[in-house]
């Protein structure tokens with residue numbers, strides 16, 4: 001996946017109304033690669049939002065985080081492919097069979113529709129889950145890092161295109177999976193922005209330098225600090241930071 005710097009930004013449209021979402025798309029289309037429709041927007045306005053963003057020329061990452069029995073996830077993935085989304089995701093904890101069903105359904109539906117196959121990503125361990133919760137609450141033993149690597153390899157084996165992971169896990173996943181395996185990371189904060197509720201953060205430049213394929217950025221771009229200006233100014237700064245990171249380290253291959 002070769003990308004220009006601006007194309008590596010996924011703007012999280014975490015707003016409750018269609019008009020707010022579409023206004024952000026109009027403003028930010030020239031300076032970002034994808035728009036992420038998450039559970040809030042999806043459940044507020046419905047799946048038709050994907051088409052309306054596509055009509056404005058935006059590419060959509062439908063962050064539906066599917067997890068169910070393989071047959072149900074297969075149906076959801078077919079519907080997500082028909083929605084016009086270019087990236088969709090499932091939970092890796094749904095297991096290998098479920099992930100295979102997702103990958104096959106998306107590939108098959110895309111052929112039927114004669115559209116480019118959407119990328120299918122796996123959510124590993126949510127960044128809101130730490131080792132204590134994982135070990136004691138979920139009764140999954142070991143470190144979060146080991147579990148994330150295990151799930152990323154499972155996702156790769158099942159035929160997914162990549163995973164979503166915290167910036168802290170980029171390097172270890174990169175070492176454990178193939179070169180074309182995508183790593184998409186939220187928890188990204190430019191130095192000029194507020195951390196908000198994100199805890200384990202990295203700047204856009206750092207995340208790209210460590211090997212992130214795409215970075216998910218929400219509030220720093222959609223609600224930037226006053227001194228930065230509006231969303232377009234904020235996005236431009238993030239693009240510049242990515243360009244700088246790529247220039248400083250010529251060994252980083254855009255993925």
Ligand code: C5P
Pocket residue numbers: 012014038125126127128164186187188196198216217218219220
């Ligand atoms: O505003 P902010 O940049 O924090 O938005 C990050 C986006 O990435 C949100 O849509 C959030 O739901 C999503 N995300 C995350 N951490 C994860 C998975 C998804 O922040 N582990």
